Amino acid sequence: MAAGATIHTFEITLADVDRGVYEDLSLRAARHPSETDAFLMTRVLAYCLEHEEGIAFGEGISTTDEPAVLVRDLTGRITAWIEVGAPEADRLHHGSRLADRTAVYTHRDPAKVLARWDGKRIHRREEIVLRSFDAGFADDAAALLARRNALTVSVTEGHLYLELNGTSLDSAVHTRALG
Incomplete structure (x- = not known):
């Protein structure tokens, strides 16, 4: 029998000063058996750092039709x-x-x-950003993961302050353009 996904819950306080986004979120994230804890943590952070109306996790890593995180408008368009x-x-x-x-x-x-991605064809490459x-940092945060998590995410001047289950971590958010 194949192992199923592990569900992690996150009670998140988000304060993204750079974008003016302040939210309290309850989030459930399914970790596929082939997904590392660092990948899951990065996926949750991407959700927080991109948070806006219509944001959701994709259908999962086994689907090719959707990314890890996506935003849809009211018509359903990505x-x-x-x-x-x-x-x-x-x-x-x-x-x-x-x-x-x-x-x-x-x-x-x-x-x-x-x-x-060097030499590969990517539509609007110059508009795509890579954030790291x-x-x-992601490994340190992943080591703190539990099935139920209390998470505070604060972003100011491109710096991420994270409190996960009572432990504080921080990191710059590095942004690079692909183009």
């Missing part, structure tokens, strides 16, 4: 395609054609992620 990790160039190309904006959040070495955190 307006933001947000990938996590190191997606293939063809997924970014596809997402960039569908959505008004495309972003990638990675817990990996951003230079290696960018190198994967300080080395080890």
Whole structure:
């Protein structure tokens, strides 16, 4: 019998001063057995840092039709395609054609992620941003994960302050354009 997804719940206080977003969120995230804790943590942070009306997790890592996180307008059209990790160039190309904006959040070495896309065709490459955190940040946060989590996310002047289950961490949010 195949192992199923593990459900993690997050009670989140979000204060993104840079974007003027202040919300209290209750979030459930399913971690697929092939998904690492660092990937899950990056996916939750991407959700928080991109939070706006219509945001949701995609159907899961096994689907090719949706990214890890997406934003839909009231008509159901995808307006933001947000990938996590190191997606293939063809997924970014596809997402960039569908959505008004495309972003990638990675817990990996951003230079290696960018190198994967060199010479590959990606629609509106120059408009896509890659966001990453300080080395080890996602792994440190992932080590604190539990099934039920209390999370405070604060962003000011491009710096992320995170309190997860009583432990504080922080990191710069590094942004690079693909183009």
